Amino acid sequence: MNWQASWIWGDGEQSPRNEWRCFRSVFEAPSMGTNTASLKITADSRYVLYVNGTQLGRGPVRSWPFEQSYDTYEVGHLLKAGEANTIAVMVMHFGVSTFYYLRGRGGLLAQLEYGDGTVALTTDAAWKTSKHEGQHSRSPRMSCQHAFAEYVDASAWDAEWIGREFDDSGWRNALELGPAGMEPWTTLKPRDIPMLTEEIVHPVRVESLVRYKSFQLSAAIDVRSALVEGSEDHSNVVELTGFVASSIRTSRPARATLGFLASGECLNALSVNGETIGMDRLYGSQPERYVDVELKAGDNLLLVDVSGGMHTGKLQIGVYAEDADELAFATPLSRFAGQSTFCTVGPFDFVVNLDHQDRREIDRELGGYKELLGSVKQAADLEKYVDSLRPIDLKYVSEADVFSECVWKKDRADIAVPAQLQNAVIPNGDAAIVPVYEGYDTEILLDFGKEYSGYLSFEVEAAEGTVLDWYGFEYMLGEYRQDMFGLDHTLRYVSRSGRQSYTSPVRRGFRYLALTVRKAEAPVKIHGITFAQSNYPVAEVGRFECSDPLLNDIWEISRHTTKLCMEDTFVDCPAFEQTFWVGDSRNEALVSNYLYGVQDILKRCLRLVPGSKYQTPLYADQVPSGWSSVIPNWTFFWAIACSEYYEQTDDKAFAVEMYDHIRYTMDHYLLKIDGSGLFNVKGWNLLDWSPIDQPNDGIVTHQNVFLVQTLRVAVAMGRLAGDAEGSARFGEAADKLAAAINEQLWDEEKQVYIDCIHADGRRSTVTSMQTQVVASLTGVAQGERKSVIDKYLIQPPEHFVQIGSPFMSFFYYEALAKVGEVKLILDDIRHNYGNMIAHGATTCWEQYPNFLENRANPDMVTRSHCHAWSSAPAYFLGRETLGVRSSAPGWSVVEIAPVPCGLEWARGSVPHPSGGRIDVSWKADEATRTMSINVTYPSDIRMIVKLPEGYNGEIKERKLERI
Template structure:
C-alpha cells in the first residue's frame, strides 16, 4: 500500500543512538541530552523531528514539548515534528532533553524492536540541520525509575516506581553540565528494524488538566507485610518477550518462609494474573475449601511453628504477560527466602518446570489442561528445600529482574487493617486546584489512605504536587468503580498503580504513563513529618476533537445517554481508537468499525479513522487474514473483525469522499478476502480454526467449525468489497465479489437453516453436528446481512421485534449495535429506542459516567469489567442518524438525506458534523393532532438536501443555507 513516506536517506541526517549495554533492555528509562548554542539569526523558526523506540517525552530548555511516537509498525515507524524556535535562545546555552522508555517486551500496541532515539533540529530554508542525534549526545539510565516494576497488564508496558531522592531534574536545565556517557551510534535512518519512517498522520493529542471533585473516604490502613509480582511468563518461556501470544505453562513455584516465632501466616495472591494455583505447605496440599478471597484474590491462612517452611505452588496458566502477585502476612516477624542454598543476586523464588502440555482441553484462561509428564506428579511430593537437590534438571532461580518487590497493587488491595476515618475539613483542599494545601492526617503505626473521586472517568497522565520529608512513600492506585456503600471494584488483571518516594521539601511529579480511571486511592506511608498536599490532577489526553455533534430531545434519559456516549468515545480516541483507557488501550480492529461510525456523528474526525484503517494491512506478515488488534505482538485473527474492517473502509470512503484512500486500500481488501475465500469448505461455507468470536454470550461460537454469523458477516464484507471495487473503477472485481457473496448466501440458506426450528443454527461442529444453542446473535446477523428472503426474512423480522425467551440473548452493547442496525433497517425505531432506554438506563442508574463493556451482571457487585468501552457508545450514532435523521447519500456527503423518526418524542434538535468541516443543524417538533412535523434545517449551501417525511406525518420545512 502506498504511504506518505520520505526518502529516508535524503530526509534524515540524524543517526539512531542508544547507550552501552543491552540493545533491548527490559523496562529501561534512558535519558538523552544535547547542549548547544545558536548563532544570531538561527533557530527562530526551528523544527525538531523525533522518534524513538519504544516511547519518548521531549523537553526543550526544560519545557515539555511532546510525547510519542504514535503507535505504528517498526518497519513503518512514525516520527513527529515540533516547532520549537520560540523555546530556543541565541544568547545562552540550549538543551534538548529526551526521556526514552524502552519496554523490552512485546505488548498489544508495540512489537519488540530495540532501544533507540533519532532526532534532528532543522531551520526553514537551510539544507543542513542545526543539530542531529549522533555520538556527541550524552546519555544515562534514569536511576530514579525501578526497572523491576511489574507489567500494568498483559496488553500494556510497565508500572512506574520512582525514587526522587536519587535523581534530580537538573538534566532538563541547560545550565547543568553532567558527567554522562557519550551516546552509542546504532546506524543511519533506515537501519533495521526501523527501515521506513512515516510522518505522523494525525494531529497531536489534546492535553488539559482536570481536578478531582471530592474526597470519597479516608482510612487508616496496614498492608500485607510482604508482597511481590513475578513475571512467570518471561521466566518460564524466555522467548515470549518477542511476542504477546498466549502461552501455556505448567509447573511449580517454590520459596521458603522463615518464622522467628510460632504464629498464624496468610499467604496467597491479591491478583493471580490468571495463573490457576494451589498451595502446599511443607508437603501438605490445601484444597479449594481452605482458600478465601473474592475474584482474583486467593488467600490461605495456616498456623505454623517457628522455623523454615517450604512453600510450593502448583501453577497452571494461559498467559499473555500479566504478572503473578504473591504475598505473605503475619503478626510475627518473618523472612521470605530462596529454597536454594547460597543463591545470591536472585529473587527468593525458584521454579520447577515448565512441564510439557500434551493436550489442551479448553483454550480459555484458567481452565484445566490434560497433562502427561512423569515428573509433574512426582514433584507434588516435595516437602522440604533439601529435596530440590534431586530436581536440578527442572529447578531454576527466578532472576531479580523478573520480580518486583515493591508491589503497590497488593499493598493497596490486601490490607490487614482498614479503619474508616472521618474526612477532615482541611483535607478537602486536596481535591481542588486552589492555593491552600490539604494536610494529610497521620495515624500511629498505620498508613493513611485517601480515596479521591474525579467525578467521571478520565484518561491521561496523573500529576501531583506535595511537600513531604525525604523517604515518604506516596502510592497511587487508580480504579473505575465504587458503589454507594463504599465497596470498590478492584482492577484485577490491571496493576493501575504508581509509587513515588519523596525527596525533602516541596516537589511535583508528572507521570509519563497513560492511565484510565475515575478514582485514585492515595496512600501515604512512612511520613516522618506533616505531608502537605498541594494538588492532584489528571492531565486529560485525547484525540483533538471539537464537540460539533449534539443531541437534545423531549426525552431526558436519551439526552443523558447521548452525553454518556460522547464522553466514552472521546476517552477512547487516542492515537487510534482504543477499546478502553484503563485495562488495555488496545486498537481492536472490529471495535473500531462501530466507533468510527459513532465518531462521524459526534466529532466528524477523519484522520484518526484513516490512520487506524491503514495500520491493519501491516499485520499481513503475521497473518494474511489480518490481525484483530494492531500493531500488536499478539498474532491473533478474529475473522469477524477483518470483515468489519472491510465495511469500515467502505464507510470511511462514503463519509470522506476520499477516492485516493479507496484506491490505495482496495488491494489490501481484495487480498485478505481472497485468503478467506481459500477457507471455504466443500459446501461453500467458511470453516475456520481460531477465535471465531462475535459476542460475550453463551451461544456456540466454537474454535473449529462453521460459525454461522461469521459466514453471514462475510457475505456483507464481500458485498462491501464489491462496492469499494466499483468506487475504484474495477467492474470485473465488482461482479466477482457480488457473485461470491451470493454463492455464500445460498450455501448458508442450504446448510445452516433448521427447517424444524425455523431458525439459522449457530454453528456446525467439525463432526457435522449442529449447535445445541439458538441465539439472537445469529438471527440478527441474518437480518442485517440480508441472508434470508421471503418467509425466512419475515421470520427474522419477527425475532428482532419479539426475541424468543429460549434464545441466547445479546450479551454486550457491541452486539447491540448490530441489533440496532437491523432494527433500523426494518424501520423499527420504537423497539430500538426502547432497548436503548432499558440497557443504558441501567448503566445510568448505577451512576455510570461512561458506557460499560458489557451489560450489568445480575446479583453482582461488579456490574462490568471495563467501565469505559467505546464499542458500547452506539446510541450516539443511532440518535443522530435516525432520530435526527441525517445520512449521507454520496461520498463526501455533498448530498444528504434528512429523514427524522420521531417515535414517541415530541421534539428533537441537534447537530451532525460534515466530513469537510461545518455541520448540519436539525430541529423538529411534531403535532400529532394534525399529523405534521415542523422541521428546520441549517446546512452549508454546498450541501444538497433531500427530505423524507416520517410515516404518518407531513413536513413543514424551513431551510436555512449557510454560506
C-alpha cells in the first residue's frame, strides 16, 4: 500500500480523555471513472464512516498500535459523479488503556483511490474538524475492560453534520501529525477478516412499566486516575491509600440516603460532618451499600476512604433527600472553588501491581493515613494535610452516575402495561406513548427475547431537554433482576425538540433494555427501537437435533452464545468485557469449527498473541491489552490451539510461522523449571473458578501437567518446521517434567495427584477433580495410576473439589470421551446446562451457580450470562453424538462413529474446512441393538463410517462432487 495520506487530529491534547472528534472533507468526483473507488481508513481509537450521509462502516479491528490495522471500503456506488461528495468520519478516542486497546494518541488516516490507481483524496490539513459538542466527555468509565459510558445532548449538536449540505465553515482545519508509519502506528496492516455483520433485531415485548424516584444527586469519580498519575496508560491493578472529599450542599436540614453502587472498590469507610461511619453501619449487600444520615442546612463534609486495590477505581455516589429543595456537591475548600467539587487527600502511598509478581506492600502508616478519618471533623481540618490536598480535575468527575440512577428505585410503583405501549416493539407500528407522572421518572423495560451484541438505535418524539436513560442488562427471572454492577454501559440521551433518531456508536451486549424518561414536560412517543446485532459473518452450516428436546435447546443456546462471542476476535462475553482472553479462544475455536467452519478469525487471534512479548516473554493472557497479565495455562492453550489449527486446516505454512513464537515462549517457560525439576512461577495460576489449591506462588500441578502437553505440541510443531534440535530438546524437557510430576506430585496414600506444593514447601491437602482430569487428559498419568484416576472421572468422589465452571467441564468432557464415557458427558450436560435452561437462559453461563461471587446472593446464578468458553455442548454433541471427527490434518480423513447413549435418533451437519459439509442422520433401537446411518459428504474426503460396538445395521453414503 502506497500511503500518501497524513495522520490528522485537532488541536488540544494528543490523547484526550473520551473525546469524540468529527472530520469532514468535501471533494468533487469526476463525471466518469468513479464506479470503482476504494477508501482505506484507520483511526485511534475507533471510527464510524459516512459517505454522502450514508453510514458505511465501523472500525478498526483491535490491534497492537505497532501493527495498526486499516480497513478498505468500496465506495464507488455511493459517489455522485460530477458533483460534490462528502466523506465524514467520527473518531472516538478513548484516552485510556482498556482490555482491548492500548493508549496511543488521537488520529485519523484515510485515502481514497479510483480504480485506475489515481489518489483522489487523502487526510491532510485541508480536512475540517470539530469536537462533537453534544458528547459529554466526562461520562464515567464503563469498567476497567471498557472505555466510557455514553452521554449525548442532541440539542447541542447538528445531526446533519454527515451530509453534503452541512455548513462546516465554523469548523477548524485539521492538524497534520505526520506520515503513515509514524509512531505509535509504525506498521500499518490491512484488515485480515471480513467486515462484521449488522443484522437488525427488535424487542419482542414490553416487560414492565414502573414509576419511581431515584437519587436527586449523583456522581462517579475516577479515583484511580485522579490519585495515581499514569494510570490511564495501563490497565494494571493499582493499590493505594487515600481519601476523596466533597461537601453535600442542601438548602435546609434533611434526612438523606447515601448510596455507593460500585463493584466493591473505593469504599472502606466514610464520615459525614466528622462522624465516622464504618462498614458495619452500611446496609445492603455488596456491591450495593447504603447509609442514612442527617444533613444540616448548608455544606456537609463528606470524606470517603477509597484505599485498597482497584482495577477500574471508580467511586459511585448517589444522594437522596426527600425534604431537600436543592442538593449539590460543593468544594469543601474555598481555595478550590471553580476548580472542582471534589478533592483528594493523598495518595499517601501507592503501588502498581504487575500481575501477581513481586511487589512492595502499601505502607498504611505514611502521612497519618490511619488517623485522618477520625481527626477531620470539619473542612478546615483538611488544611492539616495541605501537602496531600488536590482538587480532582473535572475530567475525572462525571456530571451524573446514570447507572446508579437507573438501578436505585425509591417510591416504586409497578403499573400494568397499556396495550398501546406494546407498540414500542412493533416495527413500523403506531407510536408508543410513554406516560409521564409528576414528580416521578418512568421506566419501561423491553425484552429482546434473547441476548444480542451490537449497536442501539431509536427514533423518538420528545420536548427539548427530556432525558432518556437507556440501560441494558442480561438477566431477570420473575421479580429478580440482575443489575450489572461493575459494568456501566448506560446511554444518557438529552433530547432536542421534536422527532429525532439516534444510533449509538458504542457496542453493548444485553437481553433486557430499560428506558427511563426523566424531566419530561409531556409524554414521550417512541417510533422505533432497533438493535444491530454485530458479529463475525458466519453461515449457519452446523446443525444438530435429536430425540431429546432438552439437548436440542442446549445445543441452540451454545450456538447462539458462540456467535455472539465472535467479534473481530473471539471474545469472552459480549457485555462485561468483550475481551480476547487467549485461553478461552482455544475451546471457542473447537466449538466454532463444528458450527461455522470459519478460520480467519482464529488465525488472527493466534497471530495477535506473540505481540505481547514486549510486555512479557511468557505472553499475556488477554491481547491486545493494557493489563500486563499472565495466566500460564492460557499461553499453553494458545500453543495447543496453534497445533489444533494445523490439524483443522492442514496449513503447514501457518504452523511453521507459529512455531517460531511457540519456541520463543517455551524457551522462557523452561527457565521457570526449578531445582526440583518442576515448573514454579509467580503468576495468576488459574484453571477453574472453584476452591482448588492453585496459589499464585508455588508449584501448581495442573500447570505443570499442561506444560508437559504444550512441550509435546512444540515437538510436533518443530518437526513440521524442520527444527530437529528444538523438537528433541522440547521432547526431553517434556519427559523430564512428566517424570518429576509423577515422582513428586502423586500422593501414594491417597491415590491422587495433589493440587500443589506451596512456596514454603507445604504439600497441598486439597484434592480436586480438576487436577485428576488434566492428568488423565494429557497422558501424564500412565498405567495403574491412570486406571485409578479414570475411575474418579466416572464417579467423582464427593470429598473432591468439584468442577466449578463450564470452561473446566470442556476438559472433563474431553477426558471422558477419551475413556469412552460419552453417556456421562450427556448426563452432565443435561444436569448443568439443563439448569441454565430451567432458569430461562438463552445463552450459556460463565459459571455454575452458588460459588465464589454468587454465594452472597442465592438468586445470582452466574456473573456473565453469555460466555463462549461455556459452549462445549455444540462441540461434543457434534463430535460424539453425531460421531463426526477428523482423523487426519485438514479433515482429509473423517470418521463417523455415533454413540447413541439411549437416544432414538439424531441428525445434523458439520462444516468441512475445505468447504461443503458433512451431513449425518441416524436412528437407533437400543432394544434390538440396531442402527441405520446416512452420511453425505464431499467426494474428496476419505470417509470411515462405524456402527457402535455391539450394534448391527445399515450404512448409506452419498458423495457430492466439488466444483
